[in-house]
Amino acid sequence: MKAMVQRWFSLGLLLSGGALVACGNPAVDVRIAELPEEDPNVPVGEFHRPGQPCVLCHSSYGGDAPVMSIAGTIYAVKGLVPNPEPAEGEPTRIAPPPVGDVSVLMYDAFGRRSPPVATNCVGNFYLTKEQWDPVFPVYAEIEFTPPEGTQSLRAAMATWIQREGSCNTCHNGDANQGSVGRIYCMEKMPDPPFDPPTKANCNGVP
Ligand code: HEC
Numbered sequence: 001m002k003a004m005v006q007r008w009f010s011l012g013l014l015l016s017g018g019a020l021v022a023c024g025n026p027a028v029d030v031r032i033a034e035l036p037e038e039d040p041n042v043p044v045g046e047f048h049r050p051g052q053p054c055v056l057c058h059s060s061y062g063g064d065a066p067v068m069s070i071a072g073t074i075y076a077v078k079g080l081v082p083n084p085e086p087a088e089g090e091p092t093r094i095a096p097p098p099v100g101d102v103s104v105l106m107y108d109a110f111g112r113r114s115p116p117v118a119t120n121c122v123g124n125f126y127l128t129k130e131q132w133d134p135v136f137p138v139y140a141e142i143e144f145t146p147p148e149g150t151q152s153l154r155a156a157m158a159t160w161i162q163r164e165g166s167c168n169t170c171h172n173g174d175a176n177q178g179s180v181g182r183i184y185c186m187e188k189m190p191d192p193p194f195d196p197p198t199k200a201n202c203n204g205v206p
């Protein structure tokens, strides 16, 4: 009898262990499986997977370290920009360049301010849960100093983020029925245009 109980017990462990590896949440598994593949030319780390919902994986469910509270990606302008040299079969308009050094300022439901955080050269930023563990809803704004500008620009989200830690879950690529569009710094490309990062000045460029 005792042995029987034990056997069931270990089977239970085995099952829950397996479920943990697979996140224990089928909805999250499906969303992770649908994401574009890791770019083999970008090191796995702060520069990888720009535009993707970071916290989906970097969470206790997703299981990838570090566990993040908030993360996202920020781009230069609203909408698509002309592709300077479209190769055969390539689109004539492409995603805008990402922008580094954009500060992201947030407050949580208790009015606690986020620690200073800014985007890297592929536009990614993140705060680990250890750095900031906000109580939702969270207020967010961004601040950016244009290349030629003297005055910094600020844009705030009018509504508060209810509980989604990944900015990119809502700000997912082009604006359409499923997305509010990328988080951007300027309505239009300045003149001279904002240069995309290059392999020479940014480790995250493939
Ligand atoms: C599909 C899942 C997935 C997504 C989406 C994802 N990551 Fe990761 N990330 C990983 C994995 C797996 C690792 C490697 C973890 C390890 O080594 O334990 C990693 C590692 C990292 C690390 C390095 C941690 C270290 O200790 O060196 C950082 C930083 C990071 N990711 C940032 C991001 C950011 C920012 C985003 C969103 C723009 C993002 N990740 C999106 C899965 C993901």
Ligand code: HEC
Residues within 6 Å of the ligand: 070, 071, 072, 104, 140, 141, 142, 155, 156, 157, 158, 159, 160, 161, 162, 164, 165, 166, 167, 168, 169, 170, 171, 180, 183, 184
């Ligand atoms: C739950 C979905 C959702 C999440 C998550 C989210 N946003 Fe938003 N965001 C919106 C919506 C919807 C709008 C437009 C309405 C508004 O401003 O509230 C918006 C607007 C904005 C704007 C203003 C854009 C403009 O044109 O003025 C900024 C800046 C912004 N978000 C930044 C962020 C940042 C930074 C994060 C992550 C910390 C984030 N958002 C996370 C849905 C989201």
